[in-house]
Amino acid sequence: MLDKWRALLDCEDVEEPLTPAYEFASVGESVILHDGGEGGSAGRVELTFVGQPNLRWTGFPDSTPATPEATGISFQLQRHGVEASVDGHRVGRDHGVLNYMEFAAPNTQAHHVVAHWVNLPNIFAAGRIATEKATWNGRWRFEVDGWRITVDRRQDHDKVMARAADQSSYVLTHVMEVRRTDDAVFDVEAAKRLLEGLRVCVSFAFGRWIAPILPVGYDADGEVVWEEWTTPLCDPAMSVGFGWLHRSHTDDLVRLLSCALPRLATLGMPDILRYQMINAVLAVQSGFVEQRMSATFSALENLEWSILVLDSRLSHTKYKKMSGAERLREVLTLADIPHDLDATTFPALQAFVANAAIPDGPTAVVEVRNRLTHPKSPHDEVYQFDGLVRETWFLARRYLTLSILYSIGYQGSYVRMTPPFGWASHSVRVPWASNSPVGSA
Known part of the structure; x- marks a missing residue:
């Protein structure tokens, strides 16, 4: 079969698709x-x-x-x-x-694990795969932290995802195989940590919960040695999303995973980064904009403590003496993230700043948050500025996302997270890595 396709395509890089442990089904099908x-x-x-x-x-x-x-x-x-x-x-x-x-069984070790993704977008995959009847570019393979990860997209991905988006439903979109780069066996707990790290990273990148589910572990002879069933935390399919990474920039997705997975998937490492990324997803997916603000600032304050105190840039005493705006400004300065406010992008914030004599963006977002959380009166001056809370969320979420990327050493591109939005024309480099290459489709 492969020889036929290789001859027709005049290409040797054609492979058989991975075999899922559970077959791809229709939208909403059990x-x-x-x-x-x-x-x-x-x-x-x-x-x-x-x-x-x-x-x-x-x-x-x-x-x-x-x-x-x-x-x-x-x-x-x-x-x-x-x-x-x-x-x-x-x-x-x-x-x-x-x-x-x-x-x-106790102390089970696996040679490789096959898992399945729910509602994963149509990420750019250059690898060619083929069945008896069809061939398509649907394979994405990369190595990170000693793991070789292969992800195959189902052939009818765009069709089923469009239907799933119409119905706000769920569908298995990809099958994934993970194994060690040296082909050695590994314990099941290591596989669990890897899958959780992938879930958190990919959800953080695309701004909604996306899950690898139903992992099945096999030994070197192909016999099943481990299986796990869970109810996945996953958002319904959507026709649009609000992620910071474009789905076609798989080079940048690999950069993210290379920076984050060694911390998220290593035994004994702290859960600080996981906490920050989870709240960054909640900052997009929570219901009311006030809830999103709460999640954003919970992660920002954790991040400020991590970067300034745990990384020994400031003493505990000096940190405690700083205001919330000063702490945020210090982090943004370290990451070379601009403090200014564009009146065209943030008209309500600009009006609020002028009215309250506030000097810059960090002070503005902290002041709005403080007035929401600790109002000075039952009728504090927040909602009188139409769109102020929404604009504050946009800017605070941008500060949070870029600060997380700075903290892990990510060097790549990101999609604009403030108005005007648009996938194609607003992909820019992170500010602290101006000489780093931008991921391309």
Whole structure:
């Protein structure tokens, strides 16, 4: 098959697609995880995409509650020769939901892991893959922190994602294989840390929750040695997003992963970066703009402490004596992030600054935040400026994103995060790395 495509395309770099552990399905269609048969484990478990994703169980004979009022359930389930006790919740007499399930022997090691992505955008992938009937550019392969990661996009990605966006639904879009660059085995906990690091980084980059799910670990002979079921934290598909990284800039995505994964996926490393990135996603995805402001400043204050005190730039005593605006300005100065306010971009903020005699952007966003959190009167001067809170969120979120990228040493491009928006014409270099190459499509 591959020889045929190589001859037709006059190209040797054509490969077979990865085989997913669970087949790609239609938009909103459940993924069947277990359907009886093995070791007498009757019953069915599926990951459903109706409304929010849920792990649902049906029809296990030993799951009947002791009393009609009982909601907790427990039953036995065997997979790949491993029997596990399943704890979940009962919704009806013979069906309900699960939160988490794992099948693995103690101290299990894997040779490679296959996982699946939900609602991952159509990231640029130059690698050519082919089936018997079709070929397309859909493979993205990179190495980071001793891992070789291969991601294959399904052939009908654009079609299913358009339908999923129309329905605010979910769909498996990519299959991923991870293995060590030296082809050595690794423990399951290392795989879990890697998958969580990928989830946080990719969600941070694209401004919404995107998840690798349903990992299956294999030994060198291709036998299943580990499997994990979870209800993923994932946002519905959208026709537009609000990320800082363009989906075609996979070189920049690799730069991000190279900077962040060694901290996020290494045993014993602090969770400071994870906290900052999670709040950066919440700063885009939370409901009201005031909620987004709260998430933004929670991460900014954590970041200021990390950069100024934990990195030994300031003493604890000096830090405590500084105002919130002074701390933010200090971080922005270190990262060469401008402090000024463009009246065209931020008309409400500019009017607020002029009215309150505020000198610059850091002081303005901190003052608006303080007046929201600790108003001086029941009718404080915030909402009288139409669009002020929204503009403050735009600017504070920009400060947060660029400060996180500065803190991890990222050198690449980012998409403009303040009005006017636009993917194609507003991709610029980070200010502290003017000599670094900009990632290209």
